[in-house]
Amino acid sequence: MNASIAYESSPFKRWVPLSGDAATVFYEGSIVTMVKASQDLTQDGVLLIGNAVGIADTTAFKVPYGLVLGFNAMQPTFSSGRQTMTAVASASQHASTAEYLGGSNNVGVIDDGRPKAEVAIIDPGTYIKMPIWNGTWGTAITVGTVSTASTTGAGFTSSTVSDYTPVAGLCTVYCRSGLNKGVSRVTSDTSTTVKTVFDYFKYDIAIGDTFVSVPLREGPSYIQIDATATFIDASASPATNYYIVDVVELNLATAGQEYAIFRFQPDQFSFARA
Numbered sequence: 001m002n003a004s005i006a007y008e009s010s011p012f013k014r015w016v017p018l019s020g021d022a023a024t025v026f027y028e029g030s031i032v033t034m035v036k037a038s039q040d041l042t043q044d045g046v047l048l049i050g051n052a053v054g055i056a057d058t059t060a061f062k063v064p065y066g067l068v069l070g071f072n073a074m075q076p077t078f079s080s081g082r083q084t085m086t087a088v089a090s091a092s093q094h095a096s097t098a099e100y101l102g103g104s105n106n107v108g109v110i111d112d113g114r115p116k117a118e119v120a121i122i123d124p125g126t127y128i129k130m131p132i133w134n135g136t137w138g139t140a141i142t143v144g145t146v147s148t149a150s151t152t153g154a155g156f157t158s159s160t161v162s163d164y165t166p167v168a169g170l171c172t173v174y175c176r177s178g179l180n181k182g183v184s185r186v187t188s189d190t191s192t193t194v195k196t197v198f199d200y201f202k203y204d205i206a207i208g209d210t211f212v213s214v215p216l217r218e219g220p221s222y223i224q225i226d227a228t229a230t231f232i233d234a235s236a237s238p239a240t241n242y243y244i245v246d247v248v249e250l251n252l253a254t255a256g257q258e259y260a261i262f263r264f265q266p267d268q269f270s271f272a273r274a
Contacts, residue, residue, distance in 0.1 A: 002029030002084050003230055005067060006127040006261045010120035013069065017045035017114045018089035024048055026068055026117060028084040031128070031229040033062040039271060045089070046117065048229040052243045056267060063271060064264050066119030067128060073115065082137060082230075087115050124266045127248065130225075132214060132258040134163050135235035137226070140256045143176060144193070146209040153180070153201035155194070162192040162213045165237040172217045173197065174252040178209030184252065186217050212252055216260060221247045223262070232260055243268055 018026055021036065021043040032046035037053075037060045046065060053059040071087040079086050122128070134141045144161025161173070166189060173195050174184040185197035195213070215238045216223050223245055224236035236242070245268075249261040267273050 001129075001131045001257065001259060002027070002082070003031065003067060003128060003130040004029065005120045006129040009125060009127045009263075010067070011123055011126070013118055013120050014066075015072065015116045015118050016066070017116050018087060019043040019045035019047045020089050021045075021047065024089050025228070026071070026087050026089065027079065027082060027228055027230050028068055028070060028086075029230050030068045031064060031066075031122070031225065032068060032117070032119060033065050035060075035062045035271070037062065045114075046119065048227070049225065050227045050229055052224055052241050054241060056242070056244045056273065058273060061271065061273065063269055064122045066121045069118045069120055071115065071117055087117065089115055122264065124264065124269060127261055127263045129259055129261045130232050131230075132232045132234050132252075132260060133226075135233060137228070137231060138256075141212050141214060141234045141252075141258060143210050143212055143255070146178075146205055146207055146211070149207050150201075150205040153197075153203065153205060155189070155196035156205045156209070156211070157194050158211060160192050161195065161211050162215075163235045164192075164215045165239065166190050166192070166213070166215070167222075167238050169198075170217060170222055170238045171213060171215050172250060172252070173211050173213045175201070176210040176212060176253075176255075178206055179203035180205065180209070182253065184250070187213065212258075214250070214252065214258070216247055216250065218247045218250050220265070221245050221262065223247075223260075234258075 033049040144158035148157035189196045222238035222242035245262040247262045
C-alpha cells in the first residue's frame, strides 16, 4: 500500500519539477516540500519532506506541498520491492525529447526537459492515508505476547510490544488476539513491555493474548515520517522529532497492512513557525 490522498480531499493536482539538488529517489506516494531546510529555498523544484527534525519540525521548517501521484519519464523505473514507480532527480541537462514527457500545466513552458512529478496539493484540509512500518519499508510492527495477565483490564506485561520508547498519552495499543481482539486503547506508560491504559480494556487480559503498539493515537498526534516520505515510522518515539497531525483513523488489525489517515495541523504550513 502506497500513501495516498483520502476522501478526495486535495484541492487540485499539478505537475512540478523534481529538484536536482541531490540524486534523490522519489516514489509514488512520497510527500514533497519546496523548503530545503530551515527556510532554505536554494533549489528549484520539490524535495522529499523526509524526517521531521525537532518538535513540529521546527529545526528544518519544511512545509508540506503535495503527494506524488506519478512521473513524466518516457521509460519509468519500477520498484519491485514497493510495487510502485520511482524517479531520480538530476540537475544535468536533458536535451533528449525522448526522455521525458512534458507534463501539463496552466503556466510556463510545458516541454522543458526536466523530470517532473504530478502531485496532489496538500493543504490543512487534506487527509492522507499512509502505511505504518517498523523503521524500514515492508517491516511489520512487532507483536507482543502477554506474560502477566490482568483481571481488571488495566494493562499487562508482555514480550517487547513497542518498537520505540513510549510517551504517555501519545501511543496506542491494539489487541490482536484474546477476548479483547479488535479493541485499542491509548497508553499511559513509558515502557516497551509493561503497558497501562487510561481506559481499561473491557475483558480480562490472559497470558498468551497478543498486542501491537504504535507511537501515535487518534486525534492530535505526533508522528515521524521516514526519509523517503512514504510511511509512518513505528520505531520512532514521539518525544523529540515529529510532525503534529490530526489522526482520524488508525487501523492496526492486520500485520503488514497497518495504516493511519491524518491531516497535518495548520502550524506545519507556517514558513516561520516557532
